[in-house]
Amino acid sequence: MTTVVSCKQLNKIYQQGSIEVHALTDINLTVEAGDFVCLSGPSGSGKSTLLNMIGGLDSPSSGEIMVDGQRVDQMNKSELAELRLHKIGFVFQAYNLIPVLTARENIEMVMQMQGDSKQYRHQLSMAILKEVGLEGLENRRPSELSGGQQQRVAVARAIVDKPCLVLADEPTANLDSANAENLLQLMRDMGEEHQTTFIVSTHDPLVMSHARRLVKLHDGKIIENHEQH
Amino acid sequence: MIHTASLLIPLAWRNLWRNRRRTFVILFAISLGVWAMIFTSAFLRGMSQQILDDTIYNLTGHIQIHAKQYLDDPVIDHRFSLIDDALFDSLNHPAIKQISARVRVPAVVASEQDSTGVTLFGIDPENEGDISFLQSSIIAGRYLDTAADPGVVIGKKLAERLETGLGKRIVVMSQDKNNEIVDRGVRIVGIFDSQMDGLESSCIFMGLQTSESLLKIKNDVSEVAIILHDSAQLEMITRQLQQENPHLDIQSWKQLEPLALVITELYDDFHIVWHLIVFLAMGFGIVNTLLMAVFERTREFGLFQSLGMKPGFILAQVWIESIFLIVLGLVLGNLTGWLSVLATGDGIDVSAFAQGMEMVNLSNVIPFVIIQDDLLLANLVVIILGMLTSLYPAWHASRLVPADAITRV
Numbered sequence: 129m130t131t132v133v134s135c136k137q138l139n140k141i142y143q144q145g146s147i148e149v150h151a152l153t154d155i156n157l158t159v160e161a162g163d164f165v166c167l168s169g170p171s172g173s174g175k176s177t178l179l180n181m182i183g184g185l186d187s188p189s190s191g192e193i194m195v196d197g198q199r200v201d202q203m204n205k206s207e208l209a210e211l212r213l214h215k216i217g218f219v220f221q222a223y224n225l226i227p228v229l230t231a232r233e234n235i236e237m238v239m240q241m242q243g244d245s246k247q248y249r250h251q252l253s254m255a256i257l258k259e260v261g262l263e264g265l266e267n268r269r270p271s272e273l274s275g276g277q278q279q280r281v282a283v284a285r286a287i288v289d290k291p292c293l294v295l296a297d298e299p300t301a302n303l304d305s306a307n308a309e310n311l312l313q314l315m316r317d318m319g320e321e322h323q324t325t326f327i328v329s330t331h332d333p334l335v336m337s338h339a340r341r342l343v344k345l346h347d348g349k350i351i352e353n354h355e356q357h
Numbered sequence: 358m359i360h361t362a363s364l365l366i367p368l369a370w371r372n373l374w375r376n377r378r379r380t381f382v383i384l385f386a387i388s389l390g391v392w393a394m395i396f397t398s399a400f401l402r403g404m405s406q407q408i409l410d411d412t413i414y415n416l417t418g419h420i421q422i423h424a425k426q427y428l429d430d431p432v433i434d435h436r437f438s439l440i441d442d443a444l445f446d447s448l449n450h451p452a453i454k455q456i457s458a459r460v461r462v463p464a465v466v467a468s469e470q471d472s473t474g475v476t477l478f479g480i481d482p483e484n485e486g487d488i489s490f491l492q493s494s495i496i497a498g499r500y501l502d503t504a505a506d507p508g509v510v511i512g513k514k515l516a517e518r519l520e521t522g523l524g525k526r527i528v529v530m531s532q533d534k535n536n537e538i539v540d541r542g543v544r545i546v547g548i549f550d551s552q553m554d555g556l557e558s559s560c561i562f563m564g565l566q567t568s569e570s571l572l573k574i575k576n577d578v579s580e581v582a583i584i585l586h587d588s589a590q591l592e593m594i595t596r597q598l599q600q601e602n603p604h605l606d607i608q609s610w611k612q613l614e615p616l617a618l619v620i621t622e623l624y625d626d627f628h629i630v631w632h633l634i635v636f637l638a639m640g641f642g643i644v645n646t647l648l649m650a651v652f653e654r655t656r657e658f659g660l661f662q663s664l665g666m667k668p669g670f671i672l673a674q675v676w677i678e679s680i681f682l683i684v685l686g687l688v689l690g691n692l693t694g695w696l697s698v699l700a701t702g703d704g705i706d707v708s709a710f711a712q713g714m715e716m717v718n719l720s721n722v723i724p725f726v727i728i729q730d731d732l733l734l735a736n737l738v739v740i741i742l743g744m745l746t747s748l749y750p751a752w753h754a755s756r757l758v759p760a761d762a763i764t765r766v
């Protein structure tokens with residue numbers, strides 16, 4: 129199996145005034161290709177911080193991060209943008225979509241930045257919208273979609289260009305349990321079908337139960353890391 | 358690169374209409390500013406052209422030719438011959454529209470009641486057309502018929518002063534070429550009313566040949582005034598005439614009327630200052646609005662970055678939006694500016710302030726004049742400075758750290 133993500137001795141210290149907040153302390157973590165990892169832990173334990181470090185949205189204070197064989201912690205802004213564009217998909221808790229673009233345009237946006245042809249974009253976005261169960265809603269703007277539908281569009285966008293890694297930060301937090309269950313099932317199916325690695329952070333036991341690997345954080349440290357099922 | 362750019366344009370356009378109210382307010386501000394620039398420019402340009410026209414078309418012309426020393430001492434001795442091959446050749450130039458040769462000497466006129474010193478003009482009425490206000494200012498009687506017309510035309514003020522009128526005779530006295538006093542009784546065939554009092558009370562006009570015979574200076578003149586087809590050629594033609602006729606004193610209106618020159622140049626400078634002042638107010642509005650829009654969309658910019666959009670494109674996105682805004686404002690401003698200038702028709706009547714206006718050589722009606730250069734200046738100021746100032750909010754958007762931007766709700 130190939131390693132998609134590996135973190136070595138990762139530390140993140142936020143400076144809040146004169147106080148240092150150790151958001152992450154000596155994190156060592158590897159994630160294999162095709163895995164479905166759940167990051168859990170109480171509020172403030174560092175889940176979002178870890179996901180942001182892996183996705184290159186913020187830089188670590190010390191330590192090493194590799195994504196698909198590349199040192200994320202050593203990249204400049206432009207290289208990070210390239211990495212995110214081609215290799216990483218993101219799903220956030222809410223406001224995932226660009227409000228002035230329709231569902232389909234939100235999905236095609238990433239492909240357009242990658243330089244895919246209009247025809248190809250159209251074909252692929254319609255197919256993926258169908259896969260996530262949003263056929264017929266492609267021309268709606270985010271404000272005309274329910275929370276669950278918006279999250280589905282976000283998942284569709286995250287995987288449409290076949291990234292090697294999708295980082296989802298509490299994707300179900302704003303959904304009721306039925307919708308959360310649906311979305312999770314969708315992510316797992318998509319992960320298997322497209323051979324995409326997922327790292328999902330959550331408080332939700334339901335999410336944890338779906339994960340193949342469960343990583344528990346507490347006060348910025350990994351206190352558990354084991355396979356399930 | 359190109360793919361992302363083609364994404365940015367529709368994005369920017371749609372973002373522009375997200376907050377319609379705000380967009381309309383700032384559009385109104387920009388177009389108001391542009392309108393103010395254009396409308397004020399048109400007024401200033403009208404004034405300054407009026408000053409120029411009143412200078413050039415009231416006897417001065419674009420270029421004048423005199424004998425050396427005439428300008429220091431405008432007497433009959435300082436005259437020159439029109440039968441001069443070199444002069445004839447150089448005046449036969451395609452850039453020259455009209456030539457008017459004149460006798461212009463000091464004289465005394467006397468009626469039965471009074472006498473006064475004036476400037477005697479001997480003109481060929483057929484050649485004065487464009488150069489002189491005279492033909493269009495006759496209020497009683499007629500204009501001179503020919504260069505041999507035996508009558509004279511005098512101003513209304515002078516007629517009042519001399520307590521004389523149309524059809525009456527006056528005596529004109531001057532020195533002939535031998536410095537002998539000559540006089541002749543002539544009939545007043547026309548009265549003119551100029552918008553400038555000075556001309557009205559101090560000049561009398563008679564036929565060129567009539568004056569030449571009175572002064573015994575056949576084919577000699579004091580002055581030749583020239584009108585060009587295109588005033589842009591002024592310097593060039595003046596220089597050429599000077600080189601070809603070194604024995605004569607040849608000057609453009611800029612040397613002859615330095616006050617008019619200074620005033621028109623002042624107007625030009627004021628244009629630029631005014632545009633900058635208007636832009637300053639407008640620029641604050643643009644930057645403020647865009648910064649507000651950027652702050653509101655902080656999260657979205659974080660999202661764009663997490664999707665792999667490079668900071669440069671985020672900058673471009675905001676920048677394109679502001680360019681849309683500026684261009685729309687320009688279109689509206691140009692349109693309203695142009696329409697309101699059209700609405701002023703022939704100009705505005707400032708006769709209520711005419712006393713003051715005369716000091717700066719102005720007629721009573723000031724036309725609004727739009728010229729290409731002024732439009733260009735207003736539009737360039739807004740577009741260039743507008744694009745520069747809106748770089749700031751755009752740069753601000755591109756500098757956000759994605760993790761911070763994303764967590765901001």
Ligand SMILES: Nc1ncnc2c1ncn2[C@@H]1O[C@H](COP(=O)(O)OP(=O)(O)OP(=O)(O)O)[C@@H](O)[C@H]1O
Pocket residue numbers: 142143144149150151169170171172173174175176177178
């Ligand atoms: N920008 C920041 N500046 C200062 N401290 C921060 C910043 N971001 C996060 N922290 C701190 O780092 C720690 C980890 O935060 P993080 O957001 O990663 O937690 P989390 O596990 O995602 O929590 P939640 O479940 O509430 O989302 C917390 O103590 C938080 O206060």
Ligand SMILES: [Mg+2]
Pocket residue numbers: 175176177297
């Ligand atoms: Mg979090």
